[in-house]
Amino acid sequence: MCLIHVAYIFVCLTLILYFFITYSKGKTPRRPGPKKASNIEKDPVGVYCRIRPLGAEDEECCVEMISSSTIQLHAPDGLKANRNGEYKETQYSFKKVFGINTTQMELFEDVAKPLIEDLIHCKNGLLFTYGVTGSGKTFTMTGSPGEGGLLPRCLDMLFNSIDPVQAKRFVFKPDDKNGMEIQGQVDALLERQKRDSQQSVPRTPSSRLKADPECADMISSEEACKSENVDEDCCYSVFVSYIEVYNNYIYDLLEDAPFDPIRPKPPQSKILREDQNHNMYVAGCTEVEVKSTEEAFGVFWKGQKKRRIANTQLNRESSRSHSVFTVKLAQAPLDADGDHILQDKNQVNVSQLCLVDLAGSERTSRTRAEGSRLREAGNINQSLMTLRTCMEVLRENQMCGTNKMVPYRDSKVTHLFKNYFDGEGKVRMIVCVNPKADDYDETMLVMRFAEMTQEVEVARPVDRTICALAAGRRHRNRAFRDELSRRLEEQGGPSNAYDPALLNQLMESIPAMPRCELVDPADDQTLPRLIDVLERRHRVRQMLAEQFNKTGTSPFSTQLNAKEMLLHDQRSKLSEKEKFIINQRTELERLEKKSQTLEYKVDILQKTTNMYEHDKRSLQHELETREQRLQRELSERRRMEQQMHGMVTDTKLKWEKECERRVNAKQLEMQNKLWVKDEKLKQLKAIVTESKKPERPSRQRDHGTGQKRSASPSPLHTAPPVHPTHRRSHSAGGEKWVDHKPASNLDLDTVMQPIIPNAIKVSTPNEKALSKCHKYVLRHQELASDGEIETKLIKGNVFKTRGGGQAVQFTDIETLTQECPTARYSICSSTTGCDISMCPLNLYGN
Structure with missing residues (x-):
């Protein structure tokens, strides 16, 4: 009884002291914000390298791991021969290099585990994978059954750490402005009842994760880890969101848009906005509150099904967009009793971890992309080029003291994460490398970008105080309940009379402390309200003390002896039933796991089938297009052939006519000349004949007719008739x-x-x-x-x-x-x- 009075007096003194300190200062104490110092401590961007195994043993390798922090690139033999051996072996250093035998657990321990520790301590983080297509970025981030990637391991560690101190659903509520609000117990209860009434299936793990791979298949129980530095005087709640940046547009992968089979609507893109703290966020993005690793990974897999992937020459399931999975952790301190969350929005701390799977850079000459694939590849390469440009400008500003503007707004990816590079959290990058010789040129560009990124420094985030109240409230409350139960046992009362559930129910009847902030000296309502609440709390505590005395002095020993004999018999029966139930439960778990594995495989096969169907439709459409084009070309060729044949025929007839005309004209000309010559010869012959043999008639051939004819006698002194040449006109x-x-x-x-x-x-x-x-x-x-x-x-x-x-x-x-x-x-x-x-x-x- 005295312990209750001591605890009560201690709480009252604490509240009165807090009240007078607040009143003396004249304003409400607020959470101290980060102070801007002239000498801000900075850390370089943590860049890690992971080498994936070769696809085939006979492939040529161009990457060699020299040490735990250095790799060496050497040009393939064919490239050296083609370029006269100008390529030299180059070495690149990283914070750490993970070889082909590195497990997913080892990668998580070195890269992502510190980011979860910072997330619990109100610090932001950014982790993204970078590399060419087919270098293992998605496997590093997501993993596969039995080999979970960074994302499921981060979720598993987070929930293992905060599971005992999680708040109930809908206690924290997003305010749609990148902040969090705290709802009262009544409002949260109404929201939970409304949500339960809307669900058509019971909330069981098997039904909740139906058609989704269970996270236990991704991470074994031996690899589970947790953080020990969790403040027990705070309540936590986890919210997740999943977006993709496709063709420089942002789409929400968790948005439940109504589907219209007659006229389906494309998804609506989202816009970026800036909150009151100058942080960038996606306006209207869906944020889902999750309470377990399985539920969070189920939400991720729901959005993963909507992500855009396609088949290319280099990768069967190539990512055609940048995906961003955001884990947001909201935490708020408990009140002085350690029972309820403080109803003060200013005491809420929100930290987030962004896990980014960047799409791979690719050359269209190798992928042979056309149409939409070519446009996607161009947008991917453009956004990655903007990221390189931002890193170069940041490095130049830091090393040379310049003040150039960083082009964050040129791409949605860089614009979304500009706050991280300005000092809002740690930035880490995993460079994934495919060591095959075909990717040598692209790998060298990636190495140069990674080497340059390591020289960029990001301001170290400042630690934020969660609450100014005394620590250990939850621990003292638990100790009080244990001490109360121990004293009941000593007095002969039942130890289970004050079990935690019953004690919580009694303690919830104690009214919560009101706001006791005085901002106006003329305020005459705060003090009476505080006095009234303290009096009611005192009456409730007196009732608890009376109930405790009655329960402790009642004769329970006789009843306990009778019940113990009955319990002994029932326990023996229960032990047999428990063995049977355990066997049945083990078999049921095995069958559920097998069923979920088969469903996961069916989902993958369905996804592959859809992808093949899409490729088939694309190829059929392309084939029909090419057939139509071929038919048009054939018809055009036939038309041209007919046209050319007609032109050739017309030209041939024209030239035949021209040739005939010219031949006939030439024949007539030659015939005229021959006739003139024959006439002259006949005249000459007649003159000669007449002069030599005037007495003998001569016979001569008529050259015009080809027959012999007799020359007519003519006198010696008369000249033969001469035909004058014909003249066309007097123009001659x-x-x-x-x-x-x-x-x-x-x-x-x-x-x-x-x-x-x-x-x-x-x-x-x-x-x-x-x-x-x-x-x-x-x-x-x-x-x-x-x-x-x-x-x-x-x-x-x-x-x-x-x-x-x-x-x-x-x-x-x-x-x-x-x-x-x-x-x-x-x-x-x-x-x-x-x-x-x-x-x-x-x-x-x-």
């Missing part, structure tokens, strides 16, 4: 002509050409040329009715005018035409009875 006379030939005329290249001697050829008539000539001719060309070009010679006389000028009077028009005969003259029908010796084409006789 001795007059002087002005030959006006416009420059636009075409040379037809015919046998008969208008040749004018003593002519002055001009393209434009002028007075000087007209004054020297008597005749004028103009060559005019136009198109005849049959489509051939027709040349007209317009002739005239030149005479002087009274004014001293020159005038032309047109007197005659000659027309020169050419046409293609419809049939060759060389083809003579036998039915006409034409004598071949009389044919005009028989130029040389028989």
